[in-house]
Amino acid sequence: MRNKKTYEEINEKIKKGEAVVLTAEEVTVMAKEMTVAEIAREVDVVTTATFGPMCSSGAFINFGHSEPPIRMEKITLNDVPVFSGLAAVDAYIGATEVSTYDEKYGGAHIIEELIAGKDVLLKAWGKGTDCYPRQQIETHINKDTVNEIFMFNPRNSYQNYGAACNSSKKIKFTYMGVLLPNLGNITYSTSGELSPLINDPELRTIGIGTKIFLCGAEGYVIWNGTQFNTGVQKNNFGIPYKGGATLSVIGDLKKMSENFIKAVYYENYGVSLFVGIGIPIPILDEDMANFVTISNNKIHTTIFDYGLYDKPEIAKVTYAELKTGKIKLFNKEVRTAPLSSLKKAREIAETLKNWILSGDFTLTKPVSALPDNIKINKLKSDEEILE
């Protein structure tokens, strides 16, 4: 079938400045007037993006050795504890860790400030050893004074995500925003038809080694994300009704832009980090052309009731319905609101498109596919196991 292309052919066109690159929203509009075969023939790359809160994010940092050296056993950055159980001067800044003095300020803010080039106060303590005699250090660091600092996010870019509402009589403050009582509102967090893993639902082109846009820099998919779940029921268009696949990603924080990252605080919940991710999808054949043209009216999600402790599923809706601003639930009109920024996601998809059009960003074939058969385990207490 002539509508097939290889990565090499697409990259050749990118380098010559001849590639046809569209965002996932643009190609979805195009699909109203063109067949899948025509799109497979005409379009080379489709860019996808998301900009939403992704709690499972962080960064590895190496501070460099002081003179005399210290084996840092306890470390804080602007009074936010960072993980120090890694050699002498390596650490991991977890996005959701919070300051000893301010519950609204945490690791996410440290990461954002480091990207912005700001100075951060480092305090470290060690017991002192023969080879690392120093016991304490206090100094200011920034992204230029340290050795490596790279973002390493264990779980980003959920394929899909359940929407939230609250049937209880009390207002709920959650990571899905403020949920008003008596089904007062519904929140959802996705960029829908623009979202990366929705445009490649079978993960044919996104795998280990895929080069991506990560917070304004080039990054890579390095593993499946945690809580990766291939066991979720899919709709007629192959899109999971909730959750599904996730990605573990990596990128050089020194090259990132503060324009595509944002530290946030959700009331009575905690700190989180908005991460900007863009992923190019090569249109290798008609199947891929079909996937990228799936529109919001064909993408469903599940609404969960956060008013009850086990968060039962209460309905399924499409993103086209959610995006109208209200839906009917149990014969009641309920207001809907997004939590991830579609405006910023569009900016990312557009930026990545321009990188590819300029010939600066070529596509990588995955070194290895992401798993196709993983279900998630529940954590059971010893009491439950003994039952």
Next chain:
Amino acid sequence: MKKRYILTFPPKIVEVPLIYHLIKNYDVKINILKADVAPDEEGHLLIEMEGDNKNINKSIDYINKLEVIIKPIENTIRFEQSKCIHCGACTAVCFAEALAINPNSWELIFEPEKCVVCKLCIKACPLKLFDFNFE
């Protein structure tokens, strides 16, 4: 003209039937959207005044003479719009629809004149960009 104002009363004025005077003397329609009034305490009112410009201005003069502080609602809300990332979390709680997402650009639209000072946006905004001078 229809416009929303926040009135702050010193404790000694709380017992003056101010709204009655406004309606009777200046022929303005008054809609009380929020009230926090108690004897011997500073009181607050959020009102919408509807009427012709001249009468609304006369009403404001009258209110000022009573030592009541009157401010257009937009002057009492602080919103650091330049820092907004347009996530939409605030729109989930804004039933007055002062905060809404433009369905085309997906940008946040803020229309302070629709605000009813429920203050839920203060808690809903993950960047803490809202604040009010209405205590």
